[in-house]
Amino acid sequence: MFDHINVVLIATTHSGNIGAAARAMKTMGLSRLTLVNPKTFPSEEATARASGAQDILENARVVTSLDQALFDSEVVFGASARLRNLSCPCIPPREYAEKIIHEHTGRNIALLFGRESSGLTNEELDRCHYLVNIQTTEDFYSLNIAAAVQVLSYELRSSFLYAQQHNIKDSNKLDITTESDEALASGKSMQHFYQSLESLMVEVEYLDPKNPRFLMRRLHNIFNRIRLTQSEINILLGILAAIKKYLSHK
């Protein structure tokens, strides 16, 4: 049911949290776990806290970069305990669940969870199409990482059962009517696009390679927001390639 949902834990420090996250996922029917540079894995502590969800740990992918984690992801949600002042839309968990169920039905989804101490970096936030804000109280937003996985897994299952029970049709809830059923651009394609674009801008001296950040962030915000399909990104990549080829012959 939720095989297309990829839970991605980034640089998790406490290995117990990895086990607790696996257990949280399994109770709600999620099974696909990716670990980006975990401090320790596998570990006894993770296995103990998984408490019967050992299969999820055994099948977890362990990778060394976010690019590898998101290679086939079409839509990326990042968990954020605080509201961020960004142009990437920040939505509550119920809306995130409805988006996955009704708007992005069947698409490859990634849920990003950041470090225990500091959450997601700006570079990681740039990969997100949405931020999901689990609204804690203002004076205590220290949500445990496995507890956040539990809440977002729960909300997904709960909203799915609710929609099933209330017979909500996919078509009734689509709020972006122009979007086709075509596959969206994968994370790998989008990275390829951003890298091509960046190198091109450097080459044409539009972008200072010593300080590329601000402009690249703005561009991420723009292109992530429009959620390009695979054929659309192929067109853009084709344009970039054509420009580069032309420049090399100049």
Next chain:
Amino acid sequence: MFDHINVVLIATTHSGNIGAAARAMKTMGLSRLTLVNPKTFPSEEATARASGAQDILENARVVTSLDQALFDSEVVFGASARLRNLSCPCIPPREYAEKIIHEHTGRNIALLFGRESSGLTNEELDRCHYLVNIQTTEDFYSLNIAAAVQVLSYELRSSFLYAQQHNIKDSNKLDITTESDEALASGKSMQHFYQSLESLMVEVEYLDPKNPRFLMRRLHNIFNRIRLTQSEINILLGILAAIKKYLSHK
């Protein structure tokens, strides 16, 4: 905001779970914790896992019976990972949150969480007006106790914010129009009532004191379902007292 919500953990075995539950509560604005016969408390493990929610542990009430825990509770919700075949209504978390926010506004609420290994006993279930079923997958319902506290705390806060945002008025959502604003019978009053009723039934030989369970469960189901007000329970208690007084003089 949620000061009238009492989280009651019964006979918790792993002290880390107590700390994690306190942390889960605090992120969502709950503060009132009652521990019934915890195996170990206070403990280093609980403090470590509370991670900044130490104030909730310090203010926790530690009691030796459910009667003490529920002494002032007007409405009792019991967390249940599985659907139970009981006449006590079994509802999903979203409905539980809506009941607390719209139907029982401001009333003293207790949320019961049972043992890690075996959940709530039949006697404890009898004290519940509702069971809240966090719908796990059928083949893996091993929800960690602190994760369950997180889900129910989250759902309460989330539904509250949702109602606030959508300006849902209390009056629009009341589905039991006959219920007044009067205080409901406290847990203490209800226990007094059941004990008086039971002893009376034994006295009149309607109930076999060696095997009272089945009949008493049925009675709990009946009287818990109608949610008596304090003045109504006083009337019933008055009737029982009058009968007993009469019998003693006979």
